Amino acid sequence: MKNNMSYRDLGIGDDEYRMILDFMGREPNELELGMFSVMWSEHCGYKNSRPLLKLFPTKGEHVIQGPGENAGVIDIGDNDALVFKIESHNHPSAIEPYQGAATGVGGIVRDIFTMGARPVALLNSLRFGEPYDERVKELLAGVVAGIGDYGNCLGIPTVGGEIYFNDCYKENPLVNAMCIGLVKKDEIKRAVASRIGSPIMLVGAKTGRDGIHGATFASEELSEESTAKRPAVQVGDPFMEKLLIEACLELIKEDLIDGMQDLGAAGLVSSVAETASKEGCGVVIDVLKVPRREEGMTPYEVMLSESQERMLVIPKEGKEKRIAEIFDKWGLDAVVIGQVTDDGIFRVFEGEKEVAAVPVVALTEGCPVYVREGIKPDYYRKVQGLNEDELLSVNLTEAFKKLLASPNIASKKWVFSQYDYQVMTNTVVVPGDGDAAVLRIKGTKKGFAASTDCNSRMVYLNPYEGGMMTVCEAARNLACVGAKPLALTNCLNFGNPEKPEIYWQFKEAVKGMAKAAEFLGTPVVSGNVSLYNESSNGAVYPTPVVGMVGLLEDIENRRDMAFKNEGDIICLLGRLRRELGGSEYLYVCHGMESGRVPEVDLEEEKSLINLLLELTSLKVLSSCHDISEGGLAVALAESAIKGGIGFSVKLESLDAGILFSEAPTRAVVSLNKDNISKLKEVSSKWGIEVHVLGRTGGEEIIIAGEENEAVSLNLEEARQIWGERLQCLMK
């Protein structure tokens, strides 16, 4: 039988096919089967991840909209709200880095303005193989240019992000894009509340054969076979997207629509189904009404096309004419392609002829869910066994230089200088200057901060601890710039969940993240899941990226990491710790990615954050920088390089542990000596240790121990090593 042949090709399992037969009460035709295949893919249906996502805390005093919409929304007072989400575009970027990354930005931006918000900031989180290989450099250059060109053209500043290099990502890079929008609370657009009989309008780009089965493609491992059946690559049209943003936001200002829905993965099938499913409605679509770019497209191709820069609009009664006028002003064609009905069936017509009829719920809620069993992988036990005392001793100054030159630590200016991070004139802490980006909100004293984080090596070594660490680091980054962490979005990048070891990583990481998010009071309001990130070299490290957003009540209190004055006192807030597990030091100097991940004490983390926030309002700090990759030594060096001021500090002893441990819950601050007693007083109130390390000043970086030994480096030399590394590699 023909279908019997094709359903497996479409990634539908035997049991799933039986379910489809039950829903339909008959054999589905090819189009119907295609509709199931994309809607029931992991990418759209979340069939492996839904049970785990339930573990996330999703409610809180600031949450206006949690997961379940195109993006999450949080309340920041005065009728203002922030809308945000992060999304992956990993597989498309592996195939065509420039267009894959560009269309990734396009997709996440649509999710934001679909909610009625003006997109005001972009961030990203990137992972590549080590940048010594030509192909990797090509991928990196393409992805960065793609992200930059698309966001720059839209006039949305790309204000932050992170980038890591590890060979586990060599064949399967990760490209996650996050967008933040600003909206008046009373203009938020939620679920498309459809009226029976309401027309459905399609606006934006014409439909071509691009990306058919992209959603299914994203839900498989990358292999030669999958490369062969890959869909036509989608090309982004940022100019079209810019017109869509402006036109759609005008529709909202004039209150002309019931709702909007972007077309993303699975194209018309998914967005139309989502539109109808919200109210238990049905829908009819005529594929002949869909403007096409190519001749001879079949209903199957029209319905499953993933052509970019398209939106569905559901007009308010009687507003069609005004809507058409606004689209016309922006040079956009909008056409009515169908209508909302009351029979709960998704019907597709080709002119007079009905070519598909599928119950809407079958496509959406009908998607099967798999609760899988995880198995602790073999590597897990092995990596815990590292004995740090047995490491060969190294020259600490040399180790320090090596760390500054590590692509994972060195300045990322090569990347962010390709992004317009200032357009909209709101960015007050620009990329590279602080632990998080800070943007003002015009017309208020307020600002918001955002950061994306994930140390996937830590997550690999211990998914549960690593998951907690990821959330904590994001929250700490916000507190460092003076913002109160409010809520988070996340992108769960993992390997094939059908493998028990991968599922274990996935589950443990989610549990750790959920625990920390709950404890810190930063609920999860949106996110995305990207599974099957594997290649012939195996799975990528588990990479659950967190994008967190926080609020500054007064933008004047913002902080960055740069030392400001000669003679300021430098202090460590938090414990002097020596654990080297999972550190960049172990990797760079000993070629090891192992060890016991330093534990996170959530209570202590929360106290540190509260302390930093109290210090913000008291204005006692000149600079603040959290300790992460490269440890205390690198944190100090970065503050010095940024400020153009050297320093001299003294530690109780000098060893690799104290210098390079990446143990969490710590920050390096500098302050005027008159403020030191205040700092100590507030810190003791929160139970956070203060270690006075030394002073800023001079042209040298000097870290001394009790004896005569010292790590020392000229500031200008440090700046060169750290500042020019990536640029040199990418020449």
Added chain:
Amino acid sequence: MYKVDVFVVLKPGVLDPKGEAVKKSLNVMGYEGVNEVRIGKFIEVWLDAESREDALRQAEKMSKELLANPVIEDYRVKIVEGE
């Protein structure tokens, strides 16, 4: 020395936003008869080679390897001698 012209065009079916924008603008400027515009690259390469065939072979190879992006583009190579 040989001169080779390499034409790089987007594959049929691949969206060409630039061509589309230029087409619209031409229509508005009064060129109403313009139905479609596609924008590709015209790459001129001057190279030393052993023979005409060698020059052509090299040009083919570099087009495949570097000048065109095989995922979205097709190319055509033409030799222009005597330059």
Added chain:
Amino acid sequence: MYKVDVFVVLKPGVLDPKGEAVKKSLNVMGYEGVNEVRIGKFIEVWLDAESREDALRQAEKMSKELLANPVIEDYRVKIVEGE
């Protein structure tokens, strides 16, 4: 319908950093015989016109007005009939 090919190239003397970069890459990749690379645009225009001459005239005019910038670029128009 007529098809016209428009070639837009940088004027001699105008620096072409992209061409220069491609040349260097080709040399590094082993194409040592490559002496120079210049990158221009290859624009394909499909248009309705009254005659071959009309199509050519229109293409000339749109090239001058829009497709090429006379400060930095030269253009050449070629009609490709029967498409």
Added chain:
Amino acid sequence: MRFGIVVFPGSNCDADCYYVIKDVMHEEAFYVWHKERDLSSFDAVILPGGFSYGDYLRAGAIARFSPVMSAVKEFADKGGLVIGICNGFQILLEAGLLPGAMLRNKSLKFICDQVHLKVSRTDTPFTHLFSEGEVIKIPIAHGEGNYYCDPETLESLKSNRQIIFTYSSPEGLEDEEYNPNGSIANIAGIINKKGNVLGMMPHPERCSEAVLGGTDGFKVFASMINWAKEASR
């Protein structure tokens, strides 16, 4: 003073310019849709940055055919103040209101950064509040800012003192090392012969408030306002 800020499809610094004029300079600001044909009610016109028509084909190439551009020409011919910033500068070049053209940055990359500019003339409506030879710090953000003109044009730009801003070191050294994009003679901004049309790649609207880390751009707008007020007196 009434500023008209032209909005092309794809402009994206229009709102930033509007904000600076209205909320920072406290003057009147109006958006002007690119299909408008009359600018006579304004005292000055801003062509803002962005990616008009996606910058497809060439930056500014398509925008120059917008109806508003004939009005801009007319406005400039009558002596009105016109400032084109970034994409606005590119449009002015394509439209022939200023000589020369933009090429892709020499690095072939988009560059967002802070640069220093030397202000080489202070007897213009846009710069008279600066001091002669003053060096200012200002953001740039562009992919096609590599200014080019033929040698004769460069000569005439020089002899007519039309080069207003050049990329320089913080000390004012106009060296190739401080040229971010490969522009001929480090040119960052030029003025027409009559002195009422300025095009510049850097963004003064991004450094007109202390909170954004610099206020050197403020003086560009303040100069324009001051000049217009003097003129009307």
